[in-house]
Amino acid sequence: MKVQIVHLEDTAKVSFYTAQIVNHKLENLGHDEYYKFQTKFQDDKDKRQLKEIEKKIKLIGQRYGANEEQFGSEGAFERLPSSTYKFFDSDSDGITDYGLRLYCIRVNDKAVVLLNGGRKTQQNPRKCPNCKIPFEFADKLSKAFYDAKVSGDIEIEGMK
Amino acid sequence: MKKRVKSAGRGLSIPEPIEELSQAECDYVEMSMAVANYILNFTKSVDFKQRDIAEKLRKTEPEISKWLSGFHNLTLNSIIKLQSASSIKLLNPAIFENKKVNNTTYEFNGVEIPETCK
Numbered sequence: 001m002k003v004q005i006v007h008l009e010d011t012a013k014v015s016f017y018t019a020q021i022v023n024h025k026l027e028n029l030g031h032d033e034y035y036k037f038q039t040k041f042q043d044d045k046d047k048r049q050l051k052e053i054e055k056k057i058k059l060i061g062q063r064y065g066a067n068e069e070q071f072g073s074e075g076a077f078e079r080l081p082s083s084t085y086k087f088f089d090s091d092s093d094g095i096t097d098y099g100l101r102l103y104c105i106r107v108n109d110k111a112v113v114l115l116n117g118g119r120k121t122q123q124n125p126r127k128c129p130n131c132k133i134p135f136e137f138a139d140k141l142s143k144a145f146y147d148a149k150v151s152g153d154i155e156i157e158g159m160k
Numbered sequence: 161m162k163k164r165v166k167s168a169g170r171g172l173s174i175p176e177p178i179e180e181l182s183q184a185e186c187d188y189v190e191m192s193m194a195v196a197n198y199i200l201n202f203t204k205s206v207d208f209k210q211r212d213i214a215e216k217l218r219k220t221e222p223e224i225s226k227w228l229s230g231f232h233n234l235t236l237n238s239i240i241k242l243q244s245a246s247s248i249k250l251l252n253p254a255i256f257e258n259k260k261v262n263n264t265t266y267e268f269n270g271v272e273i274p275e276t277c278k
Contacts, residue, residue, distance in 0.1 A: 004165075006165060008172055009171040018168055038174045051185070052188075054172070055181060057172060063193075067200075069200050084196070
């Protein structure tokens, strides 16, 4: 499986990217990862929380920048929202429902790679049926991304 | 050879968006981020001494740190205590003062209230 980092949008303070799975000819296989996140939810509660995350991304891009406090840490990558954020009308009990998670790679204050996610229903995301695959994808991608950055194989405008 | 990043061919929004946030939801997201950002800047300022605040409130530093990171969930009581122990100012009683507009209405924080409802 090959993955390309593709450019989404430049906002006032942040450039946003996402990941696209491609074949050996570098042709797109399906939609990009962030599009998959934006279009996967059918439940009203999921859709509302999705909208809140999208609103936060907009504010990060237009007003606050991608400083690390805006994100929750997952080790080599990050998530939105941060652990201190409570969704509006939240009934997350912290045992069977932790709310929506969007996994991403915060490169620096000015560049973020938005990936995929889901509704977290287990404390350990690797055991959550909704988050396991996007979590592991983000984990592998972030490690490969930073290896490529260090070795100079990847250079993205706006990224240091 | 280094290659430039290609475009996804779309921006942050999807072409067929679902319904937008209600005004209350929108205001909630904006306010929570604004408060969190204010607190963050305060904790990075030279005036901030977490240890002093903890001593004044008879709490531990980790408790104060937890308070500040979840500020949008605090009660009025806790906010007032934090204000009294530091230079942080989030609530000002003056914004809640009634201002009489005319003989039949009062202005409350910018919203007119008929005399009969006061």
